[in-house]
Amino acid sequence: MELSDFDLKMTRRALDLAVLGVGLVSPNPLVGCVIVSESGEISGEGTYIYNKVIHAEAVALSQAGARARGGTAYVSLEPHSHQGKTQPCTEALINAGIKRVVCPIEDPNPLVSGKGFVQLRANGIEVVVGILAVEAEKQNEKFICWHRKKRPFVHLKLAMSLDGRISLNNSVSTALSNEHALKRVHDLRHEHDAILIGGNTAFVDNPSLTDRSGKPRRRPLVRVVLDNRLRIPVDSPLVTTANEVPTLIFTNSGDSEKIAHLGEKKVEVVEIENGGRNLESVLAELAVRQIQSVLVEGGTQVAGAFCDAKLVDKITFMVAPLVIGGRDAPLAIGGVGASTMDEAFRLRDLELTKYGDDIEVTAYATGRI
Ligand SMILES: NC(=O)c1ccc[n+]([C@@H]2O[C@H](COP(=O)([O-])OP(=O)(O)OC[C@H]3O[C@@H](n4cnc5c(N)ncnc54)[C@H](OP(=O)(O)O)[C@@H]3O)[C@@H](O)[C@H]2O)c1
Structure with a gap:
């Protein structure tokens, strides 16, 4: 699947949203998320902030509501698939009816790395990895x-x-x-x-x-x-x-x-x-x-x-x-x-x-x- 200029722009937006967490997330990663509806409009945006517990994907999905169905999620880091303090983000994306996930890089944590993408694909979601990977790595260096x-x-x-x-x-x-x-x-x-x-x-x-x-x-x-x-x-x-x-x-x-x-x-x-x-x-x-x-x-x-x-x-x-x-x-x-x-x-x-x-x-x- 070809990546469009729009994909690039939305991934950049997800990275910009992630930056809002600088100073507020360690020891967890910076994460930003944009939900774009099937009709191509931004319907939700989220930034991960440690103290708010709720993850970037969940913030963006709750803003988007029903408009997430059939849409694309742009996430700056691989969504996690394990049950932690919050519901797995992969599950939230699947339940919301997201059809496509665009994400620069895998989570570097060896315990979860790659597993989020596997779960999304197993549920019929198209997953595109690698766009703006250098920038995303730098952001979470x-x-x-x-x-x-x-x-x-x-x-x-x-x-x-x-x-x-x-x-x-x-x-x-x-x-x-x-x-x-x-x-x-x-x-x-x-x-x-x-x-x-x-x-x-x-x-x-x-x-x-x-x-x-x-x-x-x-x-x-x-x-x-x-x-x-x-x-x-x-x-x-x-x-x-x-x-x-x-x-x-x-x-x-x-x-x-x-x-x-x-x-x-x-x-x-x-x-x-x-x-x-x-x-x-x-x-x-x-x-x-x-x-x-x-x-x-x-x-x-x-x-x-x-x-x-x-x-x-x-x-x-x-x-x-x-x-x-x-x-x-x-x-x-x-x-x-x-x-x-x-x-x-x-x-x-x-x-x-x-x-x-x-x-x-x-x-x-x-x-x-
Ligand atoms: N412009 C700047 O950005 C900047 C920044 C910082 C400092 N400075 C300047 O740098 C000067 C101080 O530099 P400095 O080289 O004399 O001292 P330093 O690097 O600040 O301190 C060296 C001392 O730290 C102790 N130490 C403990 N572990 C060490 C390790 N792994 N490696 C090296 N030392 C270790 C040693 O004391 P023990 O004998 O107790 O082992 C050593 O004598 C000052 O003039 C200061 O104003 C400038």
Whole structure:
């Protein structure tokens, strides 16, 4: 069956509806749905929002009512066929008399992947899969990574000068980005479940690491600090606001007095072998907490450690029109780095966006999400 421009347009609409769930669905996926009646009119639209329990397909079908019979459902992700908190969406589509389902991608969850399409086809529904698949995968990259790699999606974000410096020097907190770029950074924070920094950044910058996008979120942004020597100042905003915003510190310091003190302030100190140096264990611990995505905001050493360990899925560099120079200003990525071109961290799907005079460079690690 040929796909028409209308199919393309309606699938795009379903993807746009799914985006309305950003910040409101994790650890579940973003899903949007459009129901088009047999006569070719949009008769229902839905977005999945976790707290509302009802799925995108059910919202759109209830709007459409009898007009769904004989119509087409455009869904941004494979409808689920299992009984969860809600009726299976496949059943709802079948019962509503939908004749055709157009959907970009399968659900990546191995427990359900492909089963929804099988059930729809078994009930005589035409199922078209693959339209705008790249866009749909990108939209749900965090959910997909979580299921495929069994760990949170890691997005490394750094602000830097044109010569790749992320600060003036190690002892001064330096704001490099302009106000437009900073707004974008808060939107990025809004998309993620957790934000992570190294111990030196916590010590030098004294950041608050909150989502100030002004957009609603279902769960608070979890703040994570890799601080083996537990140098975080007790009057740091990360500590003084830990009773309001979840804050985790990974360490192996063994400083029981400071750990107890931080505990009193509601900071959760996670003691593991090698502390924050063991990035696989850090990510595994975050996964246990249903954290699907982590925005790593530096500094040099932590960024380098994630790159060396090949645990970065996506990179955003916010480049300001500045040259800092000098020998001591920290560069963006430390760690061991590459000694051959084959070892260099190669990226794909590069995108450039301007925010005033700052330039955002975003790209993906090569390979599958
Ligand atoms: N422009 C930006 O976007 C940006 C963002 C963040 C930071 N910065 C700047 O970066 C500078 C700090 O960078 P930095 O390289 O000195 O420090 P960092 O990367 O923030 O922290 C490094 C420290 O974290 C601890 N750590 C725990 N687990 C680690 C792991 N897996 N890999 C590496 N370190 C780990 C280590 O301390 P232990 O000795 O306790 O193990 C290490 O000394 C500051 O000047 C800050 O202003 C800039």
